[in-house]
Amino acid sequence: xxxxxxxxxxxxxEGVLVFARAEFDRMLAxxxxxVTEERCGLLxxxxxxxxxxxxxxxxxxxxxxxxxxxxxxxxALIACDWEPLAIFHSHLAGPPLPSQxxxxxxTVPEAVYVIASLASEPPSVRAxxxxxxxxxxxxxxxx
Amino acid sequence: xxxxxxxxxxxxxxxxYTYVKARLALEEMQAGDVLxxxxxxxxxxxxxxxxxxxxxxEVLSVAATQPGEWEIRIRKRG
Numbered sequence: 001x002x003x004x005x006x007x008x009x010x011x012x013x014e015g016v017l018v019f020a021r022a023e024f025d026r027m028l029a030x031x032x033x034x035v036t037e038e039r040c041g042l043l044x045x046x047x048x049x050x051x052x053x054x055x056x057x058x059x060x061x062x063x064x065x066x067x068x069x070x071x072x073x074x075x076a077l078i079a080c081d082w083e084p085l086a087i088f089h090s091h092l093a094g095p096p097l098p099s100q101x102x103x104x105x106x107t108v109p110e111a112v113y114v115i116a117s118l119a120s121e122p123p124s125v126r127a128x129x130x131x132x133x134x135x136x137x138x139x140x141x142x143x
Numbered sequence: 144x145x146x147x148x149x150x151x152x153x154x155x156x157x158x159x160y161t162y163v164k165a166r167l168a169l170e171e172m173q174a175g176d177v178l179x180x181x182x183x184x185x186x187x188x189x190x191x192x193x194x195x196x197x198x199x200x201e202v203l204s205v206a207a208t209q210p211g212e213w214e215i216r217i218r219k220r221g
Contacts, residue, residue, distance in 0.1 A: 042197075068198060069166075074159045077197070082158070082190035087197060105199035105220065 014136040017086060017112050017127050018049045024142050027053045028123055031090040031116050040066040040089035043114065044080040053088075054079055063092050065101055086127070088114035095119070096126040098135055106130035112138050147176040154183040154212065161187035162194045165217070169200060174221035177203065183212045191215050 019027075023043075030053065031039045037058055044052040054076035059069035066089045068076075077084070087108065091099075096117040098106070106113055109131040116125045127138040151168045153161055165180050172178060180191060192202040195217050203216040 073198075074163065074194075077162070077190070077194055078159060082186075082193050084193075084197065107196040107199055107201055107220075108193065111197070 011135045011137045013139060016048050016139045016141055018141045018143060021142055023050050023053050027088060030055045035092060035118060037061055037063055038066045038090050040068055042076045042080055042084040043086035043088060045085040084111055086112035086114050091115055091117045093119050096124045098128055098130060103130055103133055148179060150179050152181045154181055157184045158186055158190045162191050165191050169219050172219050174219055176219050178217045180215040188213045
């Protein structure tokens with residue numbers, strides 16, 4: 001998304017997250033399935049490559065925040081061998097950028113945080129690492 | 144309000160029950176309180192911290208307390 005020189009206010013670019021087109025479309029289809037509450041889930045994979053999309057119900061049932069919990073969350077964690085490559089969620093109206101709530105609750109520095117904004121069609125999707133409150137962008141590559 | 148530290152002894156439990164029991168304990172605690180989870184199942188030293196971190200709680204430390212036993216300290220976030 002971002003180029004070699006970052007516009008003012010844009011996070012720096014670090015790393016790559018690779019999706020197969022089918023997995024990327026599967027994630028978007030799930031996120032588009034509800035425009036009244038944010039949707040979320042985990043992405044399994046390794047080496048920066050997504051191998052499986054694992055939807056998890058949003059326990060917060062909120063249009064502005066998400067929280068994963070319950071048996072579905074445990075099942076998704078087990079499917080990731082407890083180490084999700086990435087954590088994804090939708091923004092219903094806002095941009096595909098981490099909100100302050102997203103930054104404050106991002107406590108997995110190894111994971112990529114994928115955010116899809118449903119405010120546009122097709123949705124705008126970006127990915128970030130969030131480490132101790134510092135945000136950097138991860139390049140999304142769809143193959 | 145003073146920070147509370149609570150001990151959870153789940154030695155003998157295996158995944159995913161280690162995580163589930165830690166989660167249930169955290170739900171009963173207040174933001175800022177610290178849960179000290181005592182485990183003897185080595186995979187839990189990875190699964191419990193990763194799981195609670197995905198949910199936004201802060202993993203303060205994972206340390207061996209004696210051979211085959213570990214303590215995981217978790218601060219519940221608001």
